[in-house]
Amino acid sequence: MVRRVIGYPGFGGDAVRAATALRPRAWAWGLAVLLGLAGCAGAQAPTTAEQQAGEAPRTGQTAPASHVSDVAATQIPTPVVSAPAPVVVPPAARQAVQDAYDAVNKRRWAELDRLVPLAAADPVLGLYPRYWALRNRLQDRARPVPDAEVRQFLSDAAGTYLGERIRADWILAATRAGDYAQALQVPAVDDPSSSVRCALLLARHQSGKRARASEVLDIFQPNADCWDLLDQVAADHVLSRKELNGLLRDTLETGKRGNADRMAGVVFDDAAMVQYAALMKNPRKWLESRSQPRSAVDFELMTIALSRLARADDRAEAARAIQERWAGWMPKADLQWVWGQFGLVAALNVDPEAVRWYRQSGFVPMTDYNHAWEVRAELRAAPLDWGRVAAAIRKMSARQADEPVWRYWYGRALAAQGNTEAARQYYESIVDEQGFYGLLAAEELGRTPTLPEQPGPLDPAWVAQARANPGLQRAVALFDLGWRREAVPEWNFALRGMNDPQLRGAAEFAREQHIYDRVVNTSQLTRDVADFSQRFIAPFEGQVAAKARLIDLDPAWVYGLIRQESRFITDARSRVGASGLMQLMPATARHVARKIGMKDFKPSQVNDFDTNTILGTHYLNMVLQDLNGSELLATAGYNAGPGRPKRWRAQLPAPVEGAIFAETIPFTETRLYVKNVLSNAVYYAMLFSGRPDSLKARLGMVSPLSGTRTALP
Template identity: 55%
Template sequence: MKQSQRYQKIRNLSRRGFGLARYVGLWLLLSVGLVGCAGAQAPTSGTDAASIAEHEAEDPVPAKTPEDDPRLHLPSALPPQARHGVFPPSTPQALQALASAREAMQKKQWSRLASLAPQAQTDPLLGSYVQYWLLRQQLQDSTAPIPTASLQQFMKATQDDYLADRIKADWIVAAMRTGDYATINRLGPVISPSAQVDCALLMAEHMTGTVVTADQVMTAFEPVSTCWTLLGEMVDRNVVGWNNLEPLLRATLETSKTGNARRIASLMFTTDEMASYNALMKSPDKWLATQQRPTTRPQIELVTLALSRMARDDNRVAAAAYVKSVWSASMPKSNMQWVWGQFGLVAALNVDSDASGWYRRSGNVPMTDYNHAWQVRAELRQPKIDWGWVAKAIEKMTARQQAEPVWVYWHGRAMEAQGHAEAAKKHFESIAGVYGFYGQLANEELHRRIPIPREPKAVTKAELARARSNEGLQRAVRLFDLGWRSEAVPEWNFSLRGMDDRQLLAAAEYAKSEQIYDRVVNTSLKTRDEIDFRQRFIAPFEGRVAEKAKQIDLDPAWVYGLIRQESRFITNARSHVGASGL
């Protein structure tokens, strides 16, 4: 089946726009290449300084008192002249000590790290990282007191830097562990927050007399230590109840996070009910065979969860027949609709043609954004699309997800198919200025040429010089040079905060001059009005790529599109499944 027929709209595949510059053609190819990925799965977090901090083990050699710890008797993080962006050159000895210190940190060799610190600390650009690693480890050591004076000294010395914000976040999490809510309130919010910090701040507010609502708790919640503590406290205080926990439990099971789901379930069910929960998770069909018609809310929910787990049966059709014949009449309608939504989701994830049928049994029951997205995808795969059903599924999404270009476009298509031309036009016009795949499709629906932004004025020498003098960007470049991406990426991103379009373009140009091509793309993508496609769709290694592509009869633009999508030109990129290289 041709792609135009697949979505039941015959396109006039004219050659309009084919005379555009090559880099514009590359943009079009890249945008098309990304369409199938949107919303397919939650992104996995990269390895950055924050994740290293979160998973690092405690220090096996605790200090007696925080200020007597020789590891923390370090000079100021930066020499005075560095605070003004003028960094004297490092010495080979300092660089070697710095590399050895990072290795010691990664191997959790804290005594070795402390012995390397005096020499490594003399590096004028990156010396502050050594003190940060030592302080962070001290904060994570539950047997050692908080080194308050050293923390304050470090934050003063690194004021406005990424590491100052990072150590503040680590301090907040450590204070949460010790119940020092006054310190959490005093430290206040951080510039680059995380769920750990957000939940700690809410817990501190709650424990010091400020009213915290269930909505605030559920919005902040992620399955991390401070959030689990906050959630447990709010359940005990009857701030968070079944109406909050039930959708959280269902959403967690939906994405197969069974360990987290069990922890949530333990906040909802009694000991006897948890025994039933464990049994149904192990073998839902066997557990259901022992059950009578449920009467209480916990019993109804347990049966609902068991029925939803039947969707994962190898013979889904037979499982569905059992669910319908034995349990449908005994369960609330909304619960059964949610169960059928789970049958639809599992089928959709397996690209089964029956997914749409299961989803249609779900009626208008609210589901997660994740599930509603797959509901729409399942319907769009049908030989005959029910556009009214597509519209209803999109309208049940949260406002935030509805506003994503992909769903704005398909909502417009659904409106158009149902004869609501003006409503469809409004949808298409709202994303026609978006430089992406669905923005292009919207312009086609409006019978307009795909807009190409005016090329911005070239970055001036003065603008580039200012970017090069930015302390955070300088640190990031040095970190990239050393191959320390987990430190370099957050340092770079933090330094971009508050920049206007011209400053972002200059920062991207700085990255280009240093051959850090992924930062060229990611930085340039942040501009709002001045759009530079030569940065956003940079084409490094041009001669070599073109030559190899032509040898195997491939358009070089397609090769560049694949590289950009998969690795952003990071030569040592490695995926979570082990794929590596460009």
């Protein structure tokens, strides 16, 4: 019996960290097939990086150029693939691999070293214990870097994911050891992490090629390896006082006190750090004891202290105190940054006063995060001033303003101001986006949302090629062991350089193995085709839809929610204990079971398919009824709890269209969740019915009093 651990960082109601699932039987092609959508076999994947940033993939037919061939799919010859020879894995060797995994988790390094030669006989996963042991030695600062052993490993693991990983580990270890020449000689790592980039820049700087301030600011992230870089370039005066102050302000904005204190230690001397610690403890008390600042350090400390008042419960009173007592002492730009912090904190608390403070911030540079919230604050303002929405978007960097979310809202602002032709061009630029704002842009253009044309059948030879791919085989073996943390990057590494047919073949291979998230993530990398039979699936032969219809729920909405919650993994389990297809918390499951009279319910049944879907659909219906029948509010309530959308709605100064409410949800996870679920629902509705569906109609309007959904013209 094969067991598989499922985990999905960064999506759904919670980040699903681990679950144990029996490999399911081979499901039929799913409800899509029953509805006449032949070929719609596939599965769901975690949100992409762009989805986690607030958007669906840049288009359904686009992938990074580095990941796909430049040759159109129709021009690629079909491969001739011989059936791969069966791989014989000695049971004792595979057991040694599993024992090594346990030893790593328990930090039993001597035991791991003993298991490495035993595991080497595993032709699929035998390199993993050796990698873990070598990585441990590379991370041990008390031991010399084992350069010769690393070179041998790279020779034996050429072209593999582990070879790529060990190069990154080698760069970090060599830099920490001060062997900068060796760090710079390591073969290049594709898509290096910020830690590796920081290490390489430090090595280059220490080798005589001085780092530029722009390079440091571009790659710096608060982590151990980047702190080494920052300490060195600060000591060498690569960064100006203004640039260091900017890094500190940006770090303070994140609310991560440990990182902020570490950054302050780079910016301030010991005497100033005493003052910094005092103002962070009690900014109002510190400010009341101060006289007019005299030095640059005094001004920076006072700016930070004033910004911290934004986090007080009496924010409005604190703002009045600033105006009356301290504003006259402060340079205009510093004071504007303070008002930007007041605007941000207020916006995150859905406080209508946010727009007033943002408007006092002028054009002072802010973080992308803060610029986004200024636009959201303007969208919630009453009356809605589209000119100010447009002005807030123009404050953004060109890169940020080019994101689909802001192109859509800028188009709306242009249209509201009578510039319909320019608005149309903005909508046209994102209408092919497969997601929330692509659907909304199509409706603004007066077009009926439709599904992309389904590509022709995939030649089985491409699937056979995927089955024979050693990297994909390793990933499947890791999934079968439940080691998702290792399996996902192994799978993704194997996809590099694949063309469209190869990616579709790999996605079908993942479907065969019931690794549903890899199906969609893999298929989304195609450039010239958009295969919705892989990207959207409704598995379980219509059983979910049947349960939804029993209580008059829209099956498309239910499927859209499940796609986001669990990716159709029945035994998915979140880090906070939510379980099953519809990710129910234990207390919620018990409550719903009592409400619907499920007298024989036991907590151990929560992962059972029928039990989970019955309880989940009933709970969703309860939330829907509690929130006046609004799918928008109920989706937010399912994720964040029903009380929160009620509070967010109550703080609206006037009714708003649903798209504005969705975009201004203050919880990032819930905001993305709502947009993904509802755009999923539109696609499922079109797949199920074969007819167009309207996202704007699903979103409706949200009132500060009732929150009812009303049809839009």
